[in-house]
Amino acid sequence: xxxxxxxxxxxxxxxxxxxxxxxxxxxxxxxxxxxxxxxxxxxxxxxxxxxxxxxxxxxxxxxxxxxxxxxxxxxxxxxxxxxxxxxxxxxxxxxxxxxxxxxxxxxxxxxxxxxxxxxxxxxxxxxxxxxxxxxxxxxxxxxxxxxxxxxxxxxxxxxxxxxxxxxxxxxxxxxxxxxxxxxxxxxxxxxxxxxxxxxxxxxxxxxxxxxxxxxxxxxxxxxxxxxxxxxxxxxxxxxxxxxxxxxxxxxxxxxxxxxxxxxxxxxxxxxxxxxxxxxxxxxxxxxxxxxxxxxxxxxxxxxxxxxxxxxxxxxxxxxxxxxxxxxxxxxxxxxxxxxxxxxxxxxxxxxxxxxxxxxxxxxxxxxxxxxxxxxxxxxxxxxxxx
Numbered sequence: 001x002x003x004x005x006x007x008x009x010x011x012x013x014x015x016x017x018x019x020x021x022x023x024x025x026x027x028x029x030x031x032x033x034x035x036x037x038x039x040x041x042x043x044x045x046x047x048x049x050x051x052x053x054x055x056x057x058x059x060x061x062x063x064x065x066x067x068x069x070x071x072x073x074x075x076x077x078x079x080x081x082x083x084x085x086x087x088x089x090x091x092x093x094x095x096x097x098x099x100x101x102x103x104x105x106x107x108x109x110x111x112x113x114x115x116x117x118x119x120x121x122x123x124x125x126x127x128x129x130x131x132x133x134x135x136x137x138x139x140x141x142x143x144x145x146x147x148x149x150x151x152x153x154x155x156x157x158x159x160x161x162x163x164x165x166x167x168x169x170x171x172x173x174x175x176x177x178x179x180x181x182x183x184x185x186x187x188x189x190x191x192x193x194x195x196x197x198x199x200x201x202x203x204x205x206x207x208x209x210x211x212x213x214x215x216x217x218x219x220x221x222x223x224x225x226x227x228x229x230x231x232x233x234x235x236x237x238x239x240x241x242x243x244x245x246x247x248x249x250x251x252x253x254x255x256x257x258x259x260x261x262x263x264x265x266x267x268x269x270x271x272x273x274x275x276x277x278x279x280x281x282x283x284x285x286x287x288x289x290x291x292x293x294x295x296x297x298x299x300x301x302x303x304x305x306x307x308x309x310x311x312x313x314x315x316x317x318x319x320x321x322x323x324x325x326x327x328x329x330x331x332x333x334x335x336x337x338x339x340x341x342x343x344x345x346x347x348x349x350x351x352x353x354x355x356x357x358x359x360x361x362x363x364x365x366x367x368x369x370x371x372x373x374x375x376x377x378x379x380x381x382x383x384x385x386x
Contacts, residue, residue: 016384016385018043019044019087019276020043020278020283021050021280023050023338026368027376030370031044034376034377035081044073045125047088047093049095051066053117055117069121084124085125085127085168086127087280089150090111090128090130090150092107094114103135108149108150124164126154127169127207128147129169131170148191151169154167170256181238181242202251206251206252210253210255216320216327217285217331217334219261220322239273243272243274246275253273253276256277283375284339287371288333288337290367291307291368300357303353307346311339311340
């Protein structure tokens, strides 16, 4: 889908576009089925930890590398409505770059190679995000210099490979609060000057902190909270000011970490004029909960417990914990579940579950995929996409 058609869809539907993290094969299949059935655009927003190039050893989602992931989605994307999107491309966004202690030069080079694979593999949207630096404190100007370098590389490679790329920019990590109008205006102005000077297409999306942040299995940001943050304007006051700046600059506002917020809050997004949102961990949690439920209901308790233990021992839940968390070991396992789906031990658990459930004329994968699909549909409906 071209940028022109995407723009037409947003305007005609008065909707907020949806970006879905490809948490698993079932999640990817659910997105493709919804997009094909309803003929609506949905972005599959792959982080570098989830999906990366063969040179960077792929990612934790189905052990896919970028090329394999792209080929799989294309085989399912009958009507061309699924948009392959790179979420949080940039230096140190792949665990290998952190673990191997890449310096800035090497991390930027690695990010460029990852982007090049994206471009060649048919990714449509690239999020340029150099907001992480494990070694130094950064500020907006330092991050912008890195944005320019990566943007220049991607624009040149897109031209060489005859690809139309939609760019998304973001200059800071999500905190659960909101940006200030001055910060936003400064960032957009600087990037527009850079693009115009180099005759590059301006970015189509800017990531704005809209008061959303995911922790454990809830959203702890200010957007959907009755409690206001001290010295900060409420999102329903601040966001329209941000939208005004975006519209003045002909750029779309994108909110990240919108998982778990209420239907009422979701319905407010098109009304406020928020152009797009990203959702990811919630769908991994839905899938893990579905796995546990079907195994429990069919008395496959040994397989259930093995899955929960494997997830818990991965320790992947730790990054999602709030300070002084009271989350149980079970909850931690559910949070971490999607990180272990592709491990050989987990695949053996799922294979055994399939065989047992097949004897009862039950489909393990269909049950899970349909639950994930229902979770995605909550957003598709409330964001006015259909």
